[in-house]
Amino acid sequence: MFWRLSLGGETIFMPQRFNYIDFSEEITSDPKHKAILSTDRYTNTEFMQSEWDKIWTKTWxxxxxxxxxxxxxxxxxxxxxxxxxxxxxxxxxxxxxxxxxxxxxxxxxxxxxxxxxxxxxxxxxxxxxxxxxxxxxxxxxxxxxxxxxxxxxxxxxxxxxxxxxxxxxxxxxxSASLETFLGPIIDQLNPYHFENMKLVKHQTVSLETNWKTVRDNFLEQYHVDFIHPQHASFVDCCDANNDMWPFGHTRTMVLSPVINPRYSMPEEPPDFMSQYLNGLELDPKDFIGKVPEIREAIQKQKRVIGKKLGFDYSEFTDDQVSDVLQYDIFPNIFMTIHPERLWIFGPKPHHSDPNKCSFSKWTLQIPKNKIRDDKRGLELLPGSSDYAYPKDRAKHEIFSREDVVEGRNSMTITIDQDIHYLNDMQAGMHSRGFEAAVLNNDEERVQHFHNWVDNWLSKDSLWSKISNFK
Ligand code: FES
Ligand SMILES: [Fe+2]
Known part of the structure; x- marks a missing residue:
């Protein structure tokens, strides 16, 4: 996706940015191979078996x-x-x-x-x-x-x-160690102290789609303007900055809360931003005509409110305080990360059918008892009070795609919208009228993921070389 920037009447197109980052001289991010996303990799049982032999039983x-x-x-x-x-x-x-x-x-x-x-x-x-x-x-x-x-x-x-x-x-x-596998990701995420967060929701939906279809969906933002219209008033997917790592890991960083630059700038803060501002004791009226200033104001105010509540933002950069960060760890999870909340998502292949998978979501939050003064019901992140803190472990809710589509269960409106389409994508993989996907520049993380799938499946995969097994 290229977005338009008007400068002196001239229209300039700005692409997302993709930075290839090696872990070391030996552990490089680009496998120098372009995978073809043909339908068989989503439907073929032999392909599925190779994934089991070369990926699922070999990696962390x-x-x-x-x-x-x-x-x-x-x-x-x-x-x-x-x-x-x-x-x-x-x-x-x-x-x-x-x-x-x-x-x-x-x-x-x-x-x-x-x-x-x-x-x-x-x-x-x-x-x-x-x-x-x-x-x-x-x-x-x-x-x-x-x-x-x-x-x-x-x-x-x-x-x-x-x-x-x-x-x-x-x-x-x-296999080489988890540390070798995750490289610098470990240090980048240490400030979040996930170990201090508490599981508040655990959900699994069964889908009739290949596990990689789920990964593909969450590896690109090309679909966001179309199936997630509500995002227009809080994230700038057009200008995302992406890091591409070895073994198929990636990261995307999306500015938030901001207005998607494809749309015109509103005079007043839209609902989501007003809710966010109110939760942080800021008055949305003060931002009439100043909507582009909201992101920075939220970054500053979180640090002020955080001090009052006993939540420490000092280890975080301003971007980390406000923006949406998604880390994609190959092969089985991706994480949407805020200082206050972690969402872990994981598609898991079916044991024998390439057309099926399950898709889980773990919601973890900083516990309320880590916040000294919670009486005013302040939210550091909108939506964080939607989750009840269970006395014991959060119940594992297991449901079907139909339960989501018919409104009986939800993984948040955005994920529900994604779930709506995933079975239809798999149906298309079986059509005589479709052969292979064609990807655009902004779908480069999808391509990267599949390039690495092919590398893992190859005889001389980088992981086998690093690990020293055949
Ligand atoms: S004791 Fe486990 S199978 Fe017999
Ligand atoms: Fe989506």
Whole structure:
């Protein structure tokens, strides 16, 4: 998308900016390959199988939240493809992960999504494992003629690492570290202290679309003017600044709250901006005729109000205080980030059907008890008071696309609008009347993502070279 800037009667077109940033001399951002987005990569089961073999089982995957495993014995189960993985806190400072499959006859051991146990015990014949996966007890062990050690029959481990309250797993022992995988992203996001945020909503919608269709949708802003008309009065997608990283990660930075430059500047602050100003004790009337000054005023006022409320913005730049930042971590999550709130989104492929996936959203916020004076109901970010703080863990709401389209469930109006289109995109991939996507300049992050999908699938992928596995 090119937007028009009128200078002395001349119209200038301004594109989005895309900056290719290497992690190191060896870990470069451009895989030097242009993927063709033909329909088979969205519909073909062999393609899906290669993704499983070369991506999902080889890379670091966001699996859940440290806040779900705070106490010794707490666990959660992460299902991906046909695998099910248990993540436990087995000691005060130690987290373990292992395949959720009993070494007696292969039963799935834990079927709850999360909870707390003293031991990991298979319900079928009672084989019992310690919280670190070590086999501890076999009922009637003398019945087994075959001799084996407990070590041999312990649960098969999976690599696990945590960062900023987020748990990542990796099914390949030889893979390089999470730190190598995320590079400078870690330092950039450390000021947000996601580990201090609290889960206030957890939702999953089932979709009849390939997982990459979901990724594609959130990797471009070309569609925003068309299916999200409400964005015209709070974000400037036309002028987004994008960072393109190795392994398929990207970031987009979108100015907010501002008027989309494709539209004329209103005299008075539109509703969204007025709500934002009111929440921060600023009077929208003071901005009549001065709407372009609102973003800067909000950046300053948040720091003032933040001090009063005990929320510290000192680690953040002005842009981070106001703008919309989206980090796309390959392959399974993207995060929309504000100092006060984190949205994690994750499409997950179906275990056997390339035409299906599930799509989850975790909403985390700074807890109210971190704010000293919350009595006036002030909001540092519009919409943040829409979420009730659950006493225990936020319930995992699971629903269908129809529930969203028919208004029974919502992931916010914007995401609902996206969800509306995703199944239709997949239907198009099966049409005799369509062969391959054609992308414009502003869809460069989609192209980057797919270039890297192809790199991961190739024999000599960068990840395999860095990690030293075949
Ligand atoms: S399958 Fe688990 S104890 Fe038999
Ligand atoms: Fe969208």
């Amino acid at each position: 995957l966001f699996a859940g939240l440290v806040s779900d495993i705070q106490e010794v014995g707490d666990f959660f189960v992460y299902d991906i493809g046909r695998e099910s993985i248990i993540v436990t806190r087995n000691e005060a400072k130690k987290i373990s992960a292992f395949y959720n499959v009993c070494q007696h006859r292969g039963n799935k051991i834990l079927s709850l999504e999360c909870g707390s146990v003293n031991k990991v015990s298979c319900p079928y014949h009672g084989w019992t494992y310690k919280l670190n996966g070590k086999l501890e007890k076999i009922p009637d062990v003398e019945l087994f003629n075959q001799r084996f050690s407990c070590d041999e029959k312990s649960l098969k481990p999976v690599r696990v690492e945590t960062w900023a309250g987020l748990v990542f797993i990796n099914m390949t022992e030889e």
